[in-house]
Amino acid sequence: xxxxxxxNFPVDEDLHATPEAWTAYxxxxxxxxxxxxxxxxxxGETATTVRVREGETLVTDGPFAESKELLGGYYVIDVPDLDxxxxxxxxxxxxxxxxxEVRPVMVSNAAPVASx
Amino acid sequence: MPDEDAIGRAFxxxxxxxxxxxxxxxxxxxxxxxxxxxxxxxxxxxxxxxxVPDRPGxxxxxxxxxxxxxxLRRERGLADRxxxxxxxxxxxxxxxxxxxxPEPSPLADDRLRLIFTCCHPALALEARVALTVKLLGGxxxxxxxxxxxxxxPTMYQRLTRAKRKISAARIPYRVPPPExxxxxxxxxxxxxxxxxxxxxxxxxxxxxxxxxLCSEAIRLARLLVNLLPTDPEALGLLSLxxxxxxxxxxxxxxxGTYVSLEHQDRSLWDAGRIREGNQALQQAxxxxxxxxxxxxxxxxxxxxxxxxxxATNWPAIASLYAQLFSLTPxxxxxxNHAAALSFAGSPQAALTLLTPLLSDPTLATYTPLHATHAxxxxxxxxxxxxxxxxxxxxxxxxxxxxxxxxxxxxxxxVAADASGRAATA
Numbered sequence: 127x128x129x130x131x132x133x134n135f136p137v138d139e140d141l142h143a144t145p146e147a148w149t150a151y152x153x154x155x156x157x158x159x160x161x162x163x164x165x166x167x168x169x170g171e172t173a174t175t176v177r178v179r180e181g182e183t184l185v186t187d188g189p190f191a192e193s194k195e196l197l198g199g200y201y202v203i204d205v206p207d208l209d210x211x212x213x214x215x216x217x218x219x220x221x222x223x224x225x226x227e228v229r230p231v232m233v234s235n236a237a238p239v240a241s242x
Numbered sequence: 243m244p245d246e247d248a249i250g251r252a253f254x255x256x257x258x259x260x261x262x263x264x265x266x267x268x269x270x271x272x273x274x275x276x277x278x279x280x281x282x283x284x285x286x287x288x289x290x291x292x293x294v295p296d297r298p299g300x301x302x303x304x305x306x307x308x309x310x311x312x313x314l315r316r317e318r319g320l321a322d323r324x325x326x327x328x329x330x331x332x333x334x335x336x337x338x339x340x341x342x343x344p345e346p347s348p349l350a351d352d353r354l355r356l357i358f359t360c361c362h363p364a365l366a367l368e369a370r371v372a373l374t375v376k377l378l379g380g381x382x383x384x385x386x387x388x389x390x391x392x393x394x395p396t397m398y399q400r401l402t403r404a405k406r407k408i409s410a411a412r413i414p415y416r417v418p419p420p421e422x423x424x425x426x427x428x429x430x431x432x433x434x435x436x437x438x439x440x441x442x443x444x445x446x447x448x449x450x451x452x453x454x455l456c457s458e459a460i461r462l463a464r465l466l467v468n469l470l471p472t473d474p475e476a477l478g479l480l481s482l483x484x485x486x487x488x489x490x491x492x493x494x495x496x497x498g499t500y501v502s503l504e505h506q507d508r509s510l511w512d513a514g515r516i517r518e519g520n521q522a523l524q525q526a527x528x529x530x531x532x533x534x535x536x537x538x539x540x541x542x543x544x545x546x547x548x549x550x551x552x553a554t555n556w557p558a559i560a561s562l563y564a565q566l567f568s569l570t571p572x573x574x575x576x577x578n579h580a581a582a583l584s585f586a587g588s589p590q591a592a593l594t595l596l597t598p599l600l601s602d603p604t605l606a607t608y609t610p611l612h613a614t615h616a617x618x619x620x621x622x623x624x625x626x627x628x629x630x631x632x633x634x635x636x637x638x639x640x641x642x643x644x645x646x647x648x649x650x651x652x653x654x655x656v657a658a659d660a661s662g663r664a665a666t667a
Contacts, residue, residue: 208414212364
């Protein structure tokens with residue numbers, strides 16, 4: 127079962143973790159066989175938000191929501207269940223200052239999963 | 243006529259265990275619940291005609307599994323149903339499951355799986371509490387809604403969303419592995435205690451059903467103790483709830499108002515509950531791993547076995563509160579510690595303990611703090627300051643009964659102040 131780990135950083139703080147810590151984390155994911163994909167994102171100041179309202183395209187500067195935390199990157203992992211995904215989330219290098227949202231990836235009808 | 247009593251009894255007593263096994267076998271909460279309902283409906287018809295079978299639970303389990311197979315066969319577009327059907331059909335050839343089998347596993351494990359899954363921390367706390375009562379207590383959605391004072395559609399939504407998350411996010415249906423077990427067990431205990439407190443602290447709502455929540459929590463704790471017999475805190479929680487519950491009838495006066503511990507008629511306390519609570523506490527103590535529930539149970543045990551409020555062993559209670567504070571530091575524990583010290587005859591030491599809390603802005607309107615502070619000031623011979631502290635306590639409460647009691651004590655404080663001034667004049 128695939129889960130996306132959405133990595134959130136506090137807006138006004140450092141990344142907390144070193145590049146070495148991120149490399150070690152990614153290596154651990156790859157070696158465990160859980161790694162599907164992942165990437166860091168450029169800073170929130172580089173974000174552009176697009177909306178279409180009543181046929182009109184609105185393009186605005188910055189991320190969609192004003193928030194104290196900002197999406198900084200993601201991993202997609204393939205693990206047996208939510209507990210395994212939560213275990214990886216708890217090991218995220220920035221976990222002591224940021225947070226990780228764990229979301230199951232929606233599965234198409236072509237590739238069903240058992241409910242439990 | 244069908245034997246409604248036998249069916250009702252089977253549903254209440256065996257339903258949760260059968261459901262726990264079905265969920266494992268069919269791999270789906272909703273399907274398992276529907277199949278179980280089908281099986282009970284079938285029981286009403288069949289048992290009325292043929293009489294109640296020797297082992298009603300076994301009959302229901304097998305009937306429910308066959309209904310689940312029927313439902314899966316009827317479903318279209320469910321790509322994994324063939325695998326599930328094969329698994330279920332294989333289990334069906336094994337014949338009746340004996341739900342009243344004295345051997346512990348795997349049926350006991352199924353119920354433990356169900357408890358841990360219902361109390362998974364990825365579910366909202368209110369959903370954990372509702373799911374636990376619904377699935378392990380065998381209550382209907384309407385009954386759970388009534389017990390938690392929400393509408394039936396709201397409760398239905400809450401339960402449906404939780405079950406959907408278990409399935410969609412794939413929360414594992416299992417007892418967690420050893421490394422997760424301690425933290426997950428403490429979560430399960432917290433949910434059971436919440437169920438108890440819903441029934442215990444409530445002054446509104448359907449009193450009968452709220453009282454049943456206390457009984458339900460005790461039943462769940464007994465189950466957990468059976469399943470995890472060497473968990474000292476599970477025993478501690480069972481003991482704590484039994485000892486609290488022993489005072490159920492004494493806590494409310496004839497006219498429906500709350501009666502404090504000091505003024506309760508101790509002859510109304512349930513001796514059987516007290517005996518059982520003390521036994522559970524002794525079993526827990528024998529495991530030599532004290533914890534917060536055991537310490538609170540030990541305090542409740544001293545109260546339960548004291549002949550009167552004044553003859554209570556207050557120094558022992560103060561010492562237990564000190565230990566409790568070292569494990570779970572909180573303002574209420576410290577305030578209770580101070581109160582116990584003052585009842586033990588050391589109001590000055592109690593005042594010293596309480597003073598740091600008075601500068602905490604988050605406690606500025608916390609009634610128990612000001613009420614205890616006022617009481618300590620009065621006992622240490624500062625009635626003027628006590629009167630001011632009572633004013634703060636009175637201003638911070640919106641409970642009429644509590645306010646009346648505080649006004650009475652304030653009047654006593656003013657009188658003491660006046661007589662003190664007269665003596666020195």
